[in-house]
Amino acid sequence: MKAVLQRVAHARVEVEGRTVGAIEAGLLVLLCAERGDHDALAERLLAKILKMRIFADEAGKMNRSLQDIGGGLLVVSQFTLAADVSGGNRPSFTQAAAPDEGRRLYELFVGLARAAHPVVATGEFGADMQVHLMNDGPVTIPLQMK
Template identity: 75%
Template sequence: MISVLQRVSEARVVVEGAVIGEIGAGLLVLVCAERGDSEAQADKLLAKILKLRVFSDEAGKMNRSVQDVGGGLLIVSQFTLAADTTGGNRPSFTQAAAPDDGRRLYDYFVDRARATHPVVQTGRFATDMKVHLVNDGPVTIPLWVN
């Protein structure tokens, strides 16, 4: 699974003019299931995200996790993270999981996040979304697990 994390002071997802997910300070988590991914990869990715120390401590060093600071998670599915741009100017998405598998793994990831973290909001799978965020830092970190 692939993820891009953005440390945010606020973020929200809008669908057809309505806010469907919103957090204050925390992490915007863009997530993509790839072909062959399973619940094991989702579990590893979530564990890494929850423990990743990207928030500042009293000394200004990135030494605290989203759990340590009580930040929110805004989890948004984004199959385009699997883009392959090596074959020309139009990206190929053949490495992205099939839609049914992608939805299953996204739903699993969100369910596990909600079971282990107090503030979890989401986008909507396979929907045209507008994502608004204020990137804090800016801090943007790509993650992937095998």
């Protein structure tokens, strides 16, 4: 599984002009399931995200986790993270999980997140989404679990 984390002051996702998910300070997670990904990867990725120390402490050092600050988690499906452009200028998405499996892993990840963290919002799987965010820092971190 792949994810891009963005530390945000606030973020929201709109579908057809309506807000479907929003958070204040926390993490926006763009999440991609790839072929061969399995449940244990979703569990490991979530554990890493919740404990990653990328929020400032009193001294201004990145020493606090999402759990430490009680921030929000906004999870957005993003199959385009599986893009391969090694063969030319048009991306290939053959490494992305099939839609049904991608949805299942996304929903598993969201369910695990809701069980482990008090503030979880989402986008809408498979929808044309507009993501609005104010990146804090900016801090943007790519993650991949294999």
